[in-house]
Amino acid sequence: MRVSKNILIAGEAGQGLVTVGMLLTKALARSGYEIFISQGYESRIRGGHNTFAVRTGLGSIRAGVRDVDLLIALNRESIALHRAELTHDALVLVDSEHDDQAAKDEVLEADQKAPRNQTLHVPFAELAPGKVYHNIVALGIAARLLGLPESVTTTLVKETFVRKKADLVEKNLNVLHASTAWAGKQAAAFEPLPESPKSAKRMVLDGNQAIALGALAAGVRFCAFYPMTPATGVALNLSNAARDLGLVVEQAEDEIAAVNMALGASYAGAPALVPTSGGGFALMTEGISLAGMTETPLVLVLGQRPGPATGLPTRSEQGDLNLALYAGHGEFPRAILTPGSVEECFRLTHAAVDLAERSQGPVIVMTDQYLADTIQAVPPFDLDMLSEPLRPTRNCDEPHDYNRYAFTEDGVSPRLLPGTGEHLVVLDSDEHDEDGHITEDLTIRKRMVDKRLAKERKLRETILAPTYIGDEQSDLLLICWGSTLGPADEAAEILRKEGRNVGLLHFRQIWPLLPEQFLERLRQARETVCVEGNATGQFAGLLRKEAGFSVSRSILRYDGLPFTAEDILRELNIETGQKLESRETMGR
Amino acid sequence: MRVSKNILIAGEAGQGLVTVGMLLTKALARSGYEIFISQGYESRIRGGHNTFAVRTGLGSIRAGVRDVDLLIALNRESIALHRAELTHDALVLVDSEHDDQAAKDEVLEADQKAPRNQTLHVPFAELAPGKVYHNIVALGIAARLLGLPESVTTTLVKETFVRKKADLVEKNLNVLHASTAWAGKQAAAFEPLPESPKSAKRMVLDGNQAIALGALAAGVRFCAFYPMTPATGVALNLSNAARDLGLVVEQAEDEIAAVNMALGASYAGAPALVPTSGGGFALMTEGISLAGMTETPLVLVLGQRPGPATGLPTRSEQGDLNLALYAGHGEFPRAILTPGSVEECFRLTHAAVDLAERSQGPVIVMTDQYLADTIQAVPPFDLDMLSEPLRPTRNCDEPHDYNRYAFTEDGVSPRLLPGTGEHLVVLDSDEHDEDGHITEDLTIRKRMVDKRLAKERKLRETILAPTYIGDEQSDLLLICWGSTLGPADEAAEILRKEGRNVGLLHFRQIWPLLPEQFLERLRQARETVCVEGNATGQFAGLLRKEAGFSVSRSILRYDGLPFTAEDILRELNIETGQKLESRETMGR
Amino acid sequence: MATMKDFGSFETAWCPGCGNFSILEALKKALTDSGLAPHQVLMVSGIGQAAKTPHYLRCNVFNGLHGRALPAATGAKLANPELHVFVESGDGCSYGEGGNHFLAALRRNVDITMLVHDNQIYGLTKGQASPTTLHGQATKAQPQGAPSQAFNPVAIAVAMQAGFVARGFAGNPDHLADLIHQAHAFPGFALVDILQPCVSFNKVNTFAWYKERVWDIPEDHDPADWNQAMTLARQFGDRIPIGVIRRDPFRPTFESHFPVLQEGPLFGRTPDRAKLTRLMESYM
Amino acid sequence: MATMKDFGSFETAWCPGCGNFSILEALKKALTDSGLAPHQVLMVSGIGQAAKTPHYLRCNVFNGLHGRALPAATGAKLANPELHVFVESGDGCSYGEGGNHFLAALRRNVDITMLVHDNQIYGLTKGQASPTTLHGQATKAQPQGAPSQAFNPVAIAVAMQAGFVARGFAGNPDHLADLIHQAHAFPGFALVDILQPCVSFNKVNTFAWYKERVWDIPEDHDPADWNQAMTLARQFGDRIPIGVIRRDPFRPTFESHFPVLQEGPLFGRTPDRAKLTRLMESYM
């Protein structure tokens, strides 16, 4: 059973809400609670309006929600902006310095709308010796209100500052204790979280970090990138690990250089990964075709954001499905993996590296801003349980007979690395003969096309089937791919609790598709609804094309925000007694 | 009724076969015959093996054929390479200087295979005072064998050399006369073409030239390009006309520059066109997305060649359909026109310029090497009959209230040009407000997406329906798009002559698709066969997706060569008594 | 005559204290001093913090793709040579993603004024090294220090025989306004590379860092002398000269090679049917 | 020790009389003189006539995309620093489509030898202007003459502080072989721009045209002196100096900034589980 609260930290860019948010998140995770963080920000460095939403509680939490139980408003504007989302008995933390008339009016209005909303006027200036300590104040108060053990926050603060100036630990601890104590004295009735079971240590990871970890675990040794939100984080995480874990990360002069560098590195034996977003991916299109033609393993991470063109650079969308499917001129196989959670980010990136080597071609891991910035608590990955990714052979017995593109049954030729023996590895972007040299022989051309396309058959052997959650047969089947898993899953669960027979089909690999794996399920459902974050229903189109199946309807969102379960329920237009189960089970 | 002969000029690059071929082609066209030229060449400047095939005769000729009636072999190798294509009673012209033993063996072997094949050993060295005159020798002989009036070749030679050195005309005429006379004396039984009816003057045009003419007639004023076979010709033709017809043609530093320059020019009021091939198009992907976001008219010409990557740079394929459909991140409307003949190259390019302005976005004209290099004789275009393409307004009454992206019912906002009045034209690749300025307002975002996509509805109003040839209801329906029209049309005609009920559906616009326009036809046919030049049946996939219709089967070719009618018949696996109608009607 | 007010005043998305603010003011002053009205001006930009500048001005705007301002500006200027075309973008946009277009623009010499807000960092994407980031400077993406040598745009422009090359400083807006004014007046491609403190991400090349180093190019510098210009252009260390480094008024503009452009903008011309007919006849 | 024969002998797709033939011979000689075996060599090329060269050599080959040889070579060299990496392509590929990578490569200074067959024309696509085509030279695509100023790759390389810059001539293959040998021996990025007659499409810069102009850089030239180097680099007219123009042995290579590369190639290393576990713990 799931019980949860939604804490929203809101303010301007540059006010440090990510710092408060991360401290609170870690404290919650260490105290044994589930967490799910969604972040919203604008394309600017200071000012504007950012949010850091911490949904926390017990039981599996797989998505954010709109309704706010605890609003930590770092500026006045935040109250106005989020008033409508406050639950009946929400609590609002504001800096008592904002207590001018306008602020009071804001709060009053909020109170009128939902009479039990309460406001806690926090004397930040009194509790902290300076602005830089405000996040510790917020941490102390929020942790106390939620009922977290002070030992947890104390340890956290110690760890955070121990590597900085000596007296910082003490100063921060003082602020923490004062704030915790202050919160304890407030009459504000905010029901703490239910007691948590003991739990093993978990990592607090966002999607991009999980991708970087997956890549490292799979032996990625080279990353070339050109910065682009929301994918930059993947490269930054690899960059930070580069020295210790022995890889080369290079910021290229542009995206075209990035993808071609990666292909050069992969050719020479370094498993290579390239993170980017839609616009950068568009520029890599020719390079992807080169990966296809030269049969060079390549992993691309496509973190989507709303387009076309620059679009909304810091928001989320699932609008690049068709681009990923068909990027690159000419015809060649590819695989596209679409993780639906932070954990899947890790596992599917790991799988992608292996798949790229096995199929000797491009594999795309597709996320979006929502998932890239989603933070979840996950148990440390069991490295021993991971399969060892395939690596190219480095030598052969008859080096002089070696042909990089030898015809084989399954289309996969033995891949040797250059410079590791007397054999020569010849790679060509033109049509080529088995030995890799340019040819204009049209009979060979045809055989080479067939050889390359045969690898799609090979890819089909290892397709990750869509995961299904629900009873054997469902009345209503929700279909989703990638990051929409979380909200769709919660929506399905809510409906199931209402007694409806609802299934959920989540595609974590959207290419190639193997209709045998899911067509029966689609056919058996009375109603099929495809939930995806774009305006034209791209995945529904793919199902029509590949499985000959037309879904009953699509639920689409394309305003830059991710789905929540509420959105899906609203669009399903189902009169549901309970707004969201969390409200009920929290019993207030 | 169609009667035709196929003349193949074959030799090395650099031997001048295009020169002979073009002279012969013009002579045929001026003599009133239909012509259809297909060219084959390698990715090199000298050497290798090139072909220039002139199919000629009476009645509509819409494709090349494999079988050769007259082989003009500029080198010995050509005989060996094309031996298998010689018809039963073909004639082979060879330089008598090639008459060494090996050449004799070649010819002998050819003769054995098809006993009536004859060889004419041409004393090039005797007939011409030097190598540069060899093409005139070939012209004279071929023209005489085909029965063309000497007056036609004489005029042609005069025109060709009159602007060069004074004595060249005379020298060439002498060679021409001598060769014609020599041919007249040969016993070789080669049946001349039947007499031709008088006909009006026609242009001898290739696909690229027709595209350039279409662009000029539609008022294109700017072309930016980066050279790439087979699309370079479009730019070269525009470049040659630039000074006289008042346009700017600029060779950009790369394809990305080309597309962005074109967008800048279009924004400032010059209708703009960008020709390229698959690899270059791939690089333009981000720019196409920019055209979509900023609603800037843009015409792209995508001349396909076999991929992936560099592939077979001088050959033909229809492998970039999916790329054209989905290039560009994010979602925005586009139109894709796919001419099937030289004449359609002209008309559809003209239409594309207009459509780009009406829909304020990207329009793609898709050809391939086959069509780009196909030469046909077409009557001069009646410029007065062409509709006047839409142009942007240049002024408005209330310049200070002007909003480039004002919301309108059909999604199309009034487009003004910058600098033509006090109004300001603000264009942004980010999501923007009606006034064009960057916005992070997510409500506006949604409305802008809807506005842009509404233009697809508008595009649907003017879709060029697929053309249908055949009886009202067909047993077998051939489906094709773009350059496959010609061979498919001939194949259908041959089958019809055999009494089979065969229809042909040619898509000259493949996006957007309006199933109402063709679905009934597809459903009514007993068998539907999609004929396309790629390995994965991309158009058949599109029909599944957009019309929910699965064709019975696909006939695919992807070895770099275009289809011929024979290919299609062979694949249809129909025992047809006549190999190709041309054989029969020529009555030999 | 337009005044600075005609160019508007807008809320920005920049950080308080950013060098962009005074560049914007200098630009407005230069536009006014040049006697331009807003609708005569076309500002073309890419993507980045600097590239937002055109949104904070009343004028025609083409805010295109990251790195692609120059080609778009080139196309617009060739389509309508009467527009006063400015390119405004950051160092990453202009010299990183857009490096090839920078080279081509220098070779073409289209009459465009290029203003680069050179904060030696990628601002909008939060602090990775840009081409002008100093070798060895640690950033978020280069924790071990930027491994490449810094790009000196001014030296390359001089080496490429650019007609007008200047370096300005956001901390000296009047001087900068004058440079922009001169750059606009120059008939041909004109580059102004502007030292711009980024308070959020570049903690090395701060306002104070620049202030300490910049010095006005003395009157006796002869920008027509290539060698002198190159010597100044290469100075970027303890001393950084600001002012006009190079001026070569003898290079013909790109436009001058196109007779068709002497007749003004390309819009509004209808195809000449007689000429088209003649062209068709040439194929007969 | 490998001999020239070990590098093979193949039929080419080049025109008879093309300058590429002697470049190929010079290259084979240089490879042999450098004591390299075919499998130690990686030739990376783009697309064009010059870019076909690697197919006419026995060695490892990465014949990638038009304009993208440098990034691919960079990736390969960083993945396996033991490979002897050469980039071989045409002027259009290297300085046109690939211009941005050329700038970046000069900034990086990866130990790669870059050989540019500079025929001042786009050969394979049949005769359009390349960046090095002389201003005003008429071509098929520029019937009124190339409107842009010619790119001087050697001057730009010197301006970019390249470590090794040379100019060679296809008509002087022994001299050229020596230049390639020296370029390969140089620890860092080395550029050899090679004047190459294209008999099919460049009727201006012919063998005779080059022959008349080239002169050997005299012994007393000091390539360590930047100013001297720049002066020579800018000569491209009636006289064109050939030889080593610039040599700056003090620039550290790009690779030297990556400790991980001191341990050799990146392949065959398995992920260090202990370190991964520590990394995971840092997220707890």
Ligand SMILES: Cc1ncc(C[n+]2csc(CCOP(=O)(O)OP(=O)(O)O)c2C)c(N)n1
């Ligand atoms: C094709 C593409 N790649 C990457 C990005 C992401 N991006 C946006 S701005 C920027 C860097 C901006 O740096 P700079 O040009 O120096 O401008 P500043 O923000 O420093 O003013 C990058 C990499 C993008 N928008 N498009």
Ligand SMILES: Cc1ncc(C[n+]2csc(CCOP(=O)(O)OP(=O)(O)O)c2C)c(N)n1
């Ligand atoms: C992306 C892309 N654009 C264009 C082309 C077409 N193309 C092939 S070679 C070439 C020019 C070659 O010129 P250069 O590099 O000077 O080599 P050369 O043939 O003169 O040796 C071009 C434009 C291509 N293959 N790929």
Ligand code: SF4
């Ligand atoms: S990040 Fe830097 S450049 Fe951008 S607005 Fe802030 S201070 Fe200015």
Ligand code: SF4
């Ligand atoms: S076209 Fe020019 S460069 Fe190419 S092979 Fe022929 S002569 Fe050489």
Ligand SMILES: [Mg+2]
């Ligand atoms: Mg910057």
Ligand SMILES: [Mg+2]
């Ligand atoms: Mg060249």
